[in-house]
């Protein structure tokens with residue numbers, strides 16, 4: 001294996017120097033003048049040699065760093081997307097992702113025994129074909145493109161095989177990997193070991209950096225993502241019944257938890273008491289390197305050009321301090337994994353009406369998110385359980401107490417009895433963000449506590465406390481209370497044909513309508529009455545809808561099974577596509593909107609599908625796609641036009 005000399009020696013001597021670079025007013029993800037901050041990065045990204053800002057920061061160099069910097073200083077100013085820049089890039093940089101290698105398919109086995117329990121042979125066949133995508137997404141790090149002392153790249157070296165998300169996401173991502181692992185552990189064969197590798201790679205990151213970065217690139221070293229590593233370890237042990245991994249993992253999971261406590265904590269005074277909760281809050285004063293141009297425009301342009309080409313002048317320019325805060329909020333939005341959603345924006349109508357920079361009013365760090373705290377509750381419980389397993393009962397008790405305290409804080413700060421749901425807390429207003437949507441932005445249904453013709457903001461994140469168990473006993477284990485809380489999800493399923501959307505506000509941002517998102521909230525309900533049956537049926541309905549969306553879209557893009565031959569009009573070479581997101585009002589269209597073209601692949605979509613097929617396999621029906629036709633698959637050119645921002 002070729003290991004990049006500069007990185008390996010840097011790692012050996014001063015590992016801490018890699019994370020968070022601070023110098024005067026500059027706070028950047030790392031100390032790389034190519035990949036993290038500085039004139040070269042700014043000038044090249046603003047000249048825009050590639051449609052996607054991420055492409056440039058994924059290029060490994062072919063020459064030592066100092067030669068690259070020297071050659072760049074010789075280029076004529078201003079830097080423009082011209083022949084000189086093209087030649088410079090060709091001479092000094094390799095291919096995006098050139099430091100990674102695919103694995104030989106023949107060496108990777110799958111053994112998905114659970115498919116024997118899937119009733120519908122069509123569903124089983126479909127899922128088997130999706131399982132066969134894993135080898136295409138499996139990679140290992142191969143080092144720099146040439147054996148070259150002093151060449152650099154932005155990949156954070158990891159020495160174990162891993163699975164990438166797909167498309168422009170050429171590296172492992174943090175929270176995606178949770179759903180990926182749910183799928184890999186059920187795929188079995190070689191993928192049990194690869195699941196462990198993915199976890200071990202993340203544990204390496206905790207060892208090196210004290211936290212798990214957003215993804216395995218140095219430009220992500222100032223931010224994390226929803227912290228699901230403890231949950232990965234939990235499902236790994238559940239599925240393999242092998243807890244040996246705890247020996248290494250347990251102290252490192254505690255170390256990762258400390259990062260959230262030390263770097264991402266807020267205190268909220270309420271009713272004469274202080275509660276401690278966590279937020280997304282990245283130290284950063286620079287555009288995100290992988291979305292450099294987009295962030296720069298958000299913070300610096302004097303006018304906003306909307307989709308129709310209308311121009312909206314900014315009343316004033318942002319001050320340097322305001323820009324720094326905005327860059328921090330942009331990175332914090334990315335840390336949430338839900339970038340971007342109008343839930344982080346002070347002026348959501350900018351995005352909804354498309355009349356001003358949708359992200360200029362971001363207030364991410366002041367929004368205390370329900371789902372992050374629900375996940376941390378789940379981690380506290382998981383760590384308590386791990387301690388119990390290894391016989392450390394006093395530590396187990398301590399962690400269980402932490403979970404109990406958080407549960408109490410979440411009820412006090414997030415729970416809204418009137419609308420019977422959890423809502424984010426807004427530090428700026430000192431209140432919960434309970435948005436009531438008007439007719440223009442929502443469909444007409446009456447929901448609990450909302451006036452007729454209006455609707456309460458709905459997002460799957462509001463249901464995470466049921467998934468991770470952070471909801472109190474009398475709520476989560478009481479089927480009639482669960483039924484009342486989930487009534488809004490049922491309305492959503494009744495009103496629309498697709499999978500559950502990430503939010504019911506139409507804003508053009510990628511995590512809002514119409515992109516589907518499913519979590520698994522209804523697994524652990526006790527009880528036996530009518531309400532219990534209702535919750536189980538709803539869970540199945542969500543699962544079936546997710547299956548229908550993925551299957552019908554896959555068919556319309558060329559997928560086939562023995563019972564359902566290839567649709568007329570789909571290309572011979574096309575085998576059916578799995579997307580990152582799905583439409584919420586149709587079961588045969590991918591989701592759209594947001595910062596980059598909808599990505600094919602796709603790790604977490606496949607992982608959730610496999611999980612559903614295992615958990616609900618006996619009850620799932622063969623999807624009915626109605627009168628579907630071949631999808632109008634966009635050409636590369638059309639796709640590129642839609643790339644307005646880029647991030648994960």
Ligand SMILES: *[C@@H]1O[C@H](CO)[C@@H](O)[C@H](O)[C@H]1NC(C)=O
Pocket residue numbers: 023024
């Ligand atoms: C800090 O920034 C100054 C001005 O850009 C530069 O001269 C100096 O080398 C930087 N220091 C470090 C440690 O990067």
Ligand SMILES: *[C@@H]1O[C@H](CO)[C@@H](O)[C@H](O)[C@H]1NC(C)=O
Pocket residue numbers: 048049050051081082086
């Ligand atoms: C920059 O120039 C190259 C080479 O001419 C071209 O392929 C590319 O599309 C240009 N970039 C943009 C964003 O137009």
Ligand SMILES: *[C@@H]1O[C@H](CO)[C@@H](O)[C@H](O)[C@H]1NC(C)=O
Pocket residue numbers: 159160
């Ligand atoms: C990966 O690197 C670590 C640290 O250098 C080493 O301890 C470990 O054995 C390596 N693992 C593999 C699979 O090569």
Ligand SMILES: *[C@@H]1O[C@H](CO)[C@@H](O)[C@H](O)[C@H]1NC(C)=O
Pocket residue numbers: 019020221222223262263283
């Ligand atoms: C976390 O906080 C510590 C101590 O304040 C700081 O040194 C470190 O840079 C922070 N880490 C990140 C990634 O922001």
Ligand SMILES: *[C@@H]1O[C@H](CO)[C@@H](O)[C@H](O)[C@H]1NC(C)=O
Pocket residue numbers: 242243244245
């Ligand atoms: C359990 O996992 C460890 C690594 O975490 C591995 O070395 C060991 O072989 C596994 N045991 C079994 C029985 O598979």
Ligand SMILES: *[C@@H]1O[C@H](CO)[C@@H](O)[C@H](O)[C@H]1NC(C)=O
Pocket residue numbers: 267269272273274
């Ligand atoms: C809450 O914390 C703040 C700041 O740390 C402190 O000033 C205040 O006295 C605390 N309130 C209570 C009720 O403990």
Ligand SMILES: *[C@@H]1O[C@H](CO)[C@@H](O)[C@H](O)[C@H]1NC(C)=O
Pocket residue numbers: 302314315316317
């Ligand atoms: C904002 O700054 C630009 C130059 O950076 C300047 O041309 C413009 O007049 C400024 N706009 C306002 C409203 O001050």
Ligand SMILES: *[C@@H]1O[C@H](CO)[C@@H](O)[C@H](O)[C@H]1NC(C)=O
Pocket residue numbers: 343344345346347363367426427428429430433
């Ligand atoms: C938070 O509260 C402030 C002050 O009331 C308000 O302007 C803002 O829209 C609220 N929401 C967000 C996401 O900041």
Ligand SMILES: *[C@@H]1O[C@H](CO)[C@@H](O)[C@H](O)[C@H]1NC(C)=O
Pocket residue numbers: 573574575
């Ligand atoms: C489609 O599937 C066939 C048969 O499994 C395979 O030979 C072919 O390479 C696949 N095509 C693509 C584009 O993956």
Ligand SMILES: *[C@@H]1O[C@H](CO)[C@@H](O)[C@H](O)[C@H]1NC(C)=O
Pocket residue numbers: 443496497585
């Ligand atoms: C969903 O699609 C149907 C059929 O195309 C359409 O009539 C309806 O208005 C759509 N609903 C929403 C909320 O977009």
Ligand SMILES: *[C@@H]1O[C@H](CO)[C@@H](O)[C@H](O)[C@H]1NC(C)=O
Pocket residue numbers: 119618619620
């Ligand atoms: C699934 O198959 C099993 C065994 O053949 C059968 O008992 C069960 O009723 C079937 N379920 C459905 C929903 O068809």
Ligand SMILES: *[C@@H]1O[C@H](CO)[C@@H](O)[C@H](O)[C@H]1NC(C)=O
Pocket residue numbers: 627629
């Ligand atoms: C199915 O859709 C196609 C294209 O929209 C249409 O031409 C055809 O009549 C439809 N068939 C039925 C049975 O509805």
